[in-house]
Amino acid sequence: MRLRFLGGVNEVGRLGMLLEKGNGQFLFDYGISPTRPPQYPLPSPPVDIAFLSHAHVDHSGMMPWLTSRYQPPIIATRATAAISGLLSRDSLKIAKAEGYVEQFTRKDIRRMEDNFDLVEFGDTRDEGGFELHFHSAGHIPGATMFELRGESILLFTGDINTINTRLVWGCHPVHCDTLVMESTYSGRDHPDRKELEKEFIDAVDEVVNRGGKVVIPAFAVGRCQEILLLLKDSPYDIWFDGMGKEVTRLYLKQSHFLRNARDLGEAFHRVNIVHSYHGRKLALKGDVIVTTSGMLDGGPVLFYLEHLRRNPKSGVFLTGYQVEGTNGRMLLEKGRLDIRGVREKIEMDVRFFDFSAHSGHSQLREFANKCDPSKIVLFHSDQREILANDLREDGFEVLLPDTGDELEIDG
Ligand SMILES: [Zn+2]
Numbered sequence: 001m002r003l004r005f006l007g008g009v010n011e012v013g014r015l016g017m018l019l020e021k022g023n024g025q026f027l028f029d030y031g032i033s034p035t036r037p038p039q040y041p042l043p044s045p046p047v048d049i050a051f052l053s054h055a056h057v058d059h060s061g062m063m064p065w066l067t068s069r070y071q072p073p074i075i076a077t078r079a080t081a082a083i084s085g086l087l088s089r090d091s092l093k094i095a096k097a098e099g100y101v102e103q104f105t106r107k108d109i110r111r112m113e114d115n116f117d118l119v120e121f122g123d124t125r126d127e128g129g130f131e132l133h134f135h136s137a138g139h140i141p142g143a144t145m146f147e148l149r150g151e152s153i154l155l156f157t158g159d160i161n162t163i164n165t166r167l168v169w170g171c172h173p174v175h176c177d178t179l180v181m182e183s184t185y186s187g188r189d190h191p192d193r194k195e196l197e198k199e200f201i202d203a204v205d206e207v208v209n210r211g212g213k214v215v216i217p218a219f220a221v222g223r224c225q226e227i228l229l230l231l232k233d234s235p236y237d238i239w240f241d242g243m244g245k246e247v248t249r250l251y252l253k254q255s256h257f258l259r260n261a262r263d264l265g266e267a268f269h270r271v272n273i274v275h276s277y278h279g280r281k282l283a284l285k286g287d288v289i290v291t292t293s294g295m296l297d298g299g300p301v302l303f304y305l306e307h308l309r310r311n312p313k314s315g316v317f318l319t320g321y322q323v324e325g326t327n328g329r330m331l332l333e334k335g336r337l338d339i340r341g342v343r344e345k346i347e348m349d350v351r352f353f354d355f356s357a358h359s360g361h362s363q364l365r366e367f368a369n370k371c372d373p374s375k376i377v378l379f380h381s382d383q384r385e386i387l388a389n390d391l392r393e394d395g396f397e398v399l400l401p402d403t404g405d406e407l408e409i410d411g
């Protein structure tokens with residue numbers, strides 16, 4: 001069996017992994033880096049089956065390209081399938097607006113949607129000489145870890161989270177021989193989730209009580225819903241804008257992927273939904289605004305910040321990692337934002353809360369130890385060595401392939 005990464009090994013983005021067994025070729029995830037302009041993985045050869053772990057664009061963004069050339073079935077959950085279509089249409093819209101080379105057409109997105117071969121957690125399938133098992137990855141609703149049982153067992157994790165969040169239950173280790181694991185947080189641990197949640201709610205109280213508004217930029221897929229759940233019982237006038245609305249509706253139709261669908265339904269129905277420009281003006285009169293984009297590179301969030309930026313009583317609470325080169329990173333480091341091409345000073349109270357949907361360093365180490373493989377392959381991080389060294393200390397053989405390298409794996 002041979003593995004070859006097409007991208008996404010030493011960076012968080014544009015993932016693609018080929019697995020070759022006998023005459024069979026399989027592709028695991030095929031994404032883009034949503035930088036400006038976007039970056040792409042190496043071109044994929046024809047494959048028999050594609051596996052899609054979850055809908056985030058660093059994993060799914062090139063699937064329509066794949067189906068524009070070949071016609072493999074794409075194995076994924078229904079939640080992943082629904083949201084991948086939505087995100088692909090959004091990427092195409094951005095490409096058209098910004099003048100980037102379009103990698104696929106709307107017709108290719110429809111073709112991708114037609115090619116989904118839906119699976120449920122707990123299902124077993126015989127495919128390509130493997131017995132396939134599907135496990136929840138705990139990262140976002142529908143995110144899947146793929147277990148392939150042949151002469152040996154391989155586990156491809158996609159992105160994982162081992163702790164329970166409000167939105168999904170954490171994932172569980174799977175005993176395997178080869179563990180192909182994400183390592184986004186290699187070298188970094190997260191704060192205690194309960195304490196972080198309390199700190200966040202207290203900060204919202206503080207800002208609203210002093211007469212300010214709180215703008216909460218959040219990623220559409222996963223983070224918006226987590227934040228709504230956190231604010232479910234708060235007494236404030238909350239407004240919800242951006243693509244997270246559509247994602248929430250899709251998740252509510254896939255209730256069995258949620259930790260508590262009733263809570264998410266209540267949290268969603270409790271907030272005011274912004275539908276129009278008029279709605280945006282009304283939202284500015286409320287207390288809290290939850291909106292996209294999470295890294296402030298576009299989306300309705302810029303409208304709100306343009307209006308509130310001179311108000312030091314108001315806050316902007318970032319809820320996820322801000323990649324270098326994004327507007328959000330500039331806000332954190334320099335207190336400035338690009339709004340419609342003009343670099344504006346933001347006088348608001350800027351805070352950062354680490355509501356990650358990925359396991360931290362120690363959690364990844366513990367997960368790997370419990371899977372107890374003979375070989376570990378790490379991907380999805382620009383500093384894999386830190387986790388690799390700890391895992392080697394634990395007695396594992398750890399491989400850190402570069403893009404394009406071929407790895408020979410038993411089984
Ligand atoms: Zn992800």
Ligand SMILES: [Zn+2]
Nearest residue numbers: 056058059159
């Ligand atoms: Zn990812």
